Amino acid sequence: MMKAAQGVRLLLVDDEPHILQFLELGLLNEGFEVRTAPDGIIAISVAAEFKPHVAILDVMMPGMDGFELCHYLRSEETELAVIMLTAKDEVDDRVKGLTIGADDYMVKPFSFDELLARIQARLRNQFPGLLGEVRCGPFRMDSRRKEIRFKEEVLELSPTEYELLQYLVINHGLVLSKPMILDKVWGYDFGGEENIVEVYIRSLREKLGDKEHRIIRTLRGAGYRVDL
Structure with missing residues (x-):
């Protein structure tokens, strides 16, 4: 934590x-x-x-x-x-x-x-500004720079990827459903498809080298959970 x-x-x-x-x-x-x-x-x-x-x-x-x-x-x-x-x-x-x-x-x-x-x-x-740079396991997040490092390497993220990964990491250990993720990252009035979450999760896993889904885990029927 x-x-x-x-x-x-x-x-x-x-x-x-x-x-x-x-x-x-x-x-x-x-x-x-x-x-x-x-x-x-x-x-x-x-x-x-x-x-x-x-x-x-x-x-x-x-x-x-x-x-x-x-x-x-x-x-x-x-x-x-x-x-x-x-x-x-x-x-x-x-x-x-x-x-x-x-x-x-x-x-x-x-x-x-x-x-x-x-x-x-x-x-x-x-x-x-109150928290400054925050460390969570192998992640270092600096919201002033809109930058996330993983194992000391800066990740090249789109704005939405940044918001999604930050939300997942901050809430590590918690199961986050697709509706929760859509609400927090895309906004509660988002009118698109829930499958957009899967697309962005797939992209984040590629950038993290998380081929076996050990960092961002899928819990069928429940959502996603980051394990650090």
Whole structure:
């Protein structure tokens, strides 16, 4: 897993105290600066003073729910990265969250490592200067140069290949479905065929010399996973 940068500020908002405590302790241990809030109203005050880089918002909260809070925070700070948490895996909720400005969406229960990977993915995409060059196994990624090195060799990548490989590597160890990849790399409103993912995966494997698919693995019926 990539090492989190010091000075990265995270805001956690959830009305379940045990979830707040668990996430706060884990993220503090990773080196983040963390503030918490038990509801949307308090979160607004905390965000105004704390100026977080990433806000992790529970959807189902009394009073102001996560959607309302996301909309408000987005109106105040457009560069803020927002990850929504929900106990329901409802497509309508996910679409609503993305439409009002959320950058990512996770369904409870989830693993801490997955949340950490998604936080770091948002930082890579929206605040690359905070992380600088990031090492993941044999990969070195520098988003300021839009450059990825594999075993110290610079890979010649198209812009889409760069975005795809970065997404796969940042989320190494996680199974990423074709719809997830299309959403993150091509955009959730992409109207093309899912098979485009296979085409780009094939190209990346060729450039990595991954003939036996040991780096980018295919999990039939599930998606792809990078193993480092």
